[in-house]
Amino acid sequence: MKRKNNLIEQLKNLPHFTKSTVRQLGAGLGLKDATISVYISRFLRSREIYRLKNGLYVSASFFDRNKGDVSYSFYLANILRKPSYVSSWAALQYYNLTTEAIYSITSVTQKVTRDYQTKAGNFSYQSINEGLFSDFVHVKRKFDFFVASPSKALFDLLYFRTNEFKSVSIQNIKTFIEGLRIDIEEMDKEEQAKFYSLIKKYLHE
Secondary structure, X not given: OHHHHHHHHHHOOOOOXXXXXXXXXXXXXXXXXXXXXXXXXXXXXXXXXXXXXXXXXXXXXXXXXXXXXXXXXXXXXXXXXXXXXEOXXXXXXXXXXXXXXXXOEXXXXXXXXXXXXXXXXXXXXXXXXXXXXXXXXXXXXXXXEEEEXXXXXXXXXXXXXXXXXXXXXXXXXXXXXXXXXXXHHHOOHHHHHHHHHHHHHHHOO
């Protein structure tokens, strides 16, 4: 019992961990792999740890201490599916360009589209081609994360919402944005210019 308690105490200090991490810590406590697997199952049942996906976890204690920090939520989004960066509504809210309620953190990835509903939050991933997997920044906060620039966050949102701009033209793009209640005028002028440049380049107009 003491070794089990020591194990969970060590896990409480980690922002995330894998089965391999648990095995390494458990081995240091003299635990066998079979015992460690049993402990993982018990920790899940008792809700001392949350499963993000198969083999990837976070302790309930660490999550509860940091769930109010947006950098931790974005950090988890990056970890859950690699490579990826936070974009669309979540990124626009991060930049204070929308007041829409966000119920899922949307990220862009080169892998297949997928959603994860976890005890630590809901995470959505949208697939984009390699040529458009760009223009994101590395933000250093309490927890580091990758997030789209304001212009790319808006581009990504429209790209997926319009099925790759099939229902939008350069002429009506601003009206479409206003319909989504996004205040593009609050965006930095340089970012606005980058957004329209990216739109024109993509639409070849």
